Amino acid sequence: MQTLTVAERVISQIFRDKRTIAMMFLAPLFVLFLLSTILGSSSDDVTIGTVDLPASFQDTLKTKTDTRTFTDRATGVTAMKDREIDSLITFQQNQPQILIEGGDISKNVAALQVIQETLITIQGQQTSAANTKLTAAVKQLQQQLTQLTNQTFETPQPVAPAVTKPDIQFLYGNPDAELFDQIAPALMGFFIFLFVFIIAGVSFLRERSSGTLERTLATPLKRSSIVFGYFVGFFLFVTIQTILIQLFIVNVLDVTQQGNYFLLLFVNLLTASVALSLGLLLSSFSRTEFQLIQFIPLAIVPQIFFSGLFDLSDAPLWVEVINRLMPLTYAAHALQNIMTRGYGLQDIWVDLVVLAGFVVLFVALNMRALKKQRPV
Amino acid sequence: MIDVTHYSQTFGKRTVLTDVQFSIGRGEIVGLIGPSGSGKTTLIKSLIGLQQPTTGTITVLGTRQPSLAQAEKIGYMAQSDALYEDLTARGNLKYFGKLYGLKKARLRARIETVLEFVDLKKDADRPIHQFSGGMKRRLSLAIALIHEPSLLLLDEPTVGIDPALKKTFWHEFEQLRQSGVTVLVTTHVMDEAERCDRLLLIQHGRLIEAGTPDDLIQRFGSIDEAFIQKERV
Numbered sequence: 001m002q003t004l005t006v007a008e009r010v011i012s013q014i015f016r017d018k019r020t021i022a023m024m025f026l027a028p029l030f031v032l033f034l035l036s037t038i039l040g041s042s043s044d045d046v047t048i049g050t051v052d053l054p055a056s057f058q059d060t061l062k063t064k065t066d067t068r069t070f071t072d073r074a075t076g077v078t079a080m081k082d083r084e085i086d087s088l089i090t091f092q093q094n095q096p097q098i099l100i101e102g103g104d105i106s107k108n109v110a111a112l113q114v115i116q117e118t119l120i121t122i123q124g125q126q127t128s129a130a131n132t133k134l135t136a137a138v139k140q141l142q143q144q145l146t147q148l149t150n151q152t153f154e155t156p157q158p159v160a161p162a163v164t165k166p167d168i169q170f171l172y173g174n175p176d177a178e179l180f181d182q183i184a185p186a187l188m189g190f191f192i193f194l195f196v197f198i199i200a201g202v203s204f205l206r207e208r209s210s211g212t213l214e215r216t217l218a219t220p221l222k223r224s225s226i227v228f229g230y231f232v233g234f235f236l237f238v239t240i241q242t243i244l245i246q247l248f249i250v251n252v253l254d255v256t257q258q259g260n261y262f263l264l265l266f267v268n269l270l271t272a273s274v275a276l277s278l279g280l281l282l283s284s285f286s287r288t289e290f291q292l293i294q295f296i297p298l299a300i301v302p303q304i305f306f307s308g309l310f311d312l313s314d315a316p317l318w319v320e321v322i323n324r325l326m327p328l329t330y331a332a333h334a335l336q337n338i339m340t341r342g343y344g345l346q347d348i349w350v351d352l353v354v355l356a357g358f359v360v361l362f363v364a365l366n367m368r369a370l371k372k373q374r375p376v
Numbered sequence: 377m378i379d380v381t382h383y384s385q386t387f388g389k390r391t392v393l394t395d396v397q398f399s400i401g402r403g404e405i406v407g408l409i410g411p412s413g414s415g416k417t418t419l420i421k422s423l424i425g426l427q428q429p430t431t432g433t434i435t436v437l438g439t440r441q442p443s444l445a446q447a448e449k450i451g452y453m454a455q456s457d458a459l460y461e462d463l464t465a466r467g468n469l470k471y472f473g474k475l476y477g478l479k480k481a482r483l484r485a486r487i488e489t490v491l492e493f494v495d496l497k498k499d500a501d502r503p504i505h506q507f508s509g510g511m512k513r514r515l516s517l518a519i520a521l522i523h524e525p526s527l528l529l530l531d532e533p534t535v536g537i538d539p540a541l542k543k544t545f546w547h548e549f550e551q552l553r554q555s556g557v558t559v560l561v562t563t564h565v566m567d568e569a570e571r572c573d574r575l576l577l578i579q580h581g582r583l584i585e586a587g588t589p590d591d592l593i594q595r596f597g598s599i600d601e602a603f604i605q606k607e608r609v
Contacts (some may be wrong), residue, residue, distance in 0.1 A: 005474040018464040215458030219475040220447040375428040
């Protein structure tokens with residue numbers, strides 16, 4: 001009952017603070033939109049310069065990417081320095097020499113890939129051309145033999161090249177997936193976490209610094225009712241915020257979403273609960289808003305490194321230990337598996353249990369911290 | 377109403393109150409007088425039950441503090457206006473009234489009564505951040521009264537308000553006393569001290585004197601003089 005009184009007050013307070021509502025609902029969407037646009041605007045198209053290439057090579061290359069022909073290597077290098085081409089191919093004694101610009105990793109890889117594909121195609125063409133010639137020669141020999149001996153000879157048909165164009169399939173996702181598709185689940189978790197943490201933390205801190213917390217504790221209210229009241233009150237807004245972010249990422253930004261929509265929402269809300277309880281807890285250890293904000297680079301930002309954006313397979317043990325201590329590790333793991341791999345509850349329940357454990361831990365610690373304010 | 381025996385309070389190594397001992401009966405206005413930093417607020421907080429006494433006992437309305445149940449019978453006005461700035465005056469009253477366990481009809485009636493009492497009826501639906509300092513003090517008093525407490529603990533209720541409002545406040549305290557409410561009020565303003573039934577003089581965390589204002593003035597010449605003479609000893 002008292003919990004609801006606190007919750008009702010928290011809700012009506014937020015409703016009267018229009019800017020906080022706007023910040024809660026619109027800021028994450030804006031940031032995500034910006035990021036998706038930025039990550040989506042990088043291009044893997046490369047321009048390859050050529051000097052004196054064999055005609056077959058030149059023609060094949062042309063079908064795969066933009067090319068520019070130069071009369072000699074020096075002008076080609078100048079063009080590369082001006083960033084007009086990403087790679088330069090020259091031929092020396094029938095061997096291709098490839099120069100890569102080297103400043104842009106994704107373009108380097110793309111250029112090398114195009115050139116390799118071209119080489120494979122040409123090899124295939126050369127093999128089949130040789131085969132055709134061979135077949136013709138054998139046929140001629142056969143005819144001559146038949147004329148000489150009046151006997152017919154059976155010859156094996158030439159075998160087609162063993163390796164043809166590979167058939168590539170994806171276990172999860174699709175070939176059109178961009179970088180944003182890969183990091184969107186983790187980012188969704190991170191932004192929900194960040195914004196809930198800030199707003200919950202600052203609100204609770206304001207209660208502390210304005211004296212209203214102490215005033216509230218001078219009433220017969222139980223300590224647990226304050227924490228749960230905040231939880232319930234904020235949860236209404238957090239739910240709306242989470243639904244908005246999820247709708248935006250999945251439906252507007254069109255990120256790959258293979259899993260169950262409601263499971264995804266559940267994980268997001270659990271993530272928000274961790275942020276909510278952590279925000280309330282850390283506000284107990286701050287005297288001012290400024291001090292609370294100082295926790296962000298320390299406790300929140302590092303979590304993004306562990307949220308699956310980077311591969312940590314080779315990380316030293318201590319990094320792995322930190323990784324296991326970060327709530328967002330579990331949130332991002334679950335979110336990524338749902339969205340890109342379409343996993344269900346039976347595959348991610350461990351993550352959910354750990355996240356719920358964090359909520360229980362933070363809430364319990366928070367009630368202990370409040371004991372400083374009132375012993376009973 | 378209040379019984380304090382051999383009460384000391386330390387925070388870490390800092391001792392704020394030393395061996396405080398006094399009692400207050402029903403229907404008194406008692407002034408807790410002392411310079412800032414003398415431990416008045418700490419004493420008030422212990423009386424409400426916001427902290428555990430380091431040594432000694434504090435008994436309020438027959439129950440040893442800290443206890444949660446006693447909070448229902450105590451009205452508290454903190455030194456700073458602990459109000460929710462985004463809410464209206466009525467919203468603040470409603471919230472605290474509910475926390476004190478007031479039910480719907482009684483809550484509504486009490487809100488109107490205390491609003492009337494502190495003369496905030498026409499501003500009841502304005503958000504607090506539009507309020508002047510004096511209006512906030514009045515609302516804080518209204519909140520302290522919302523659940524009809526039999527004991528009022530007022531921490532510097534008149535600091536920073538204009539003389540006319542101060543007069544009104546004291547008139548209201550006297551009205552409350554007549555209806556049987558015990559009032560403990562801290563101040564360091566001497567003209568307020570003279571309006572109390574009894575005074576407790578506190579300095580450097582010790583209770584140095586107690587008595588009626590007349591008694592103290594007779595013995596020391598004035599209340600200020602009491603502090604000065606005690607300081608010398």
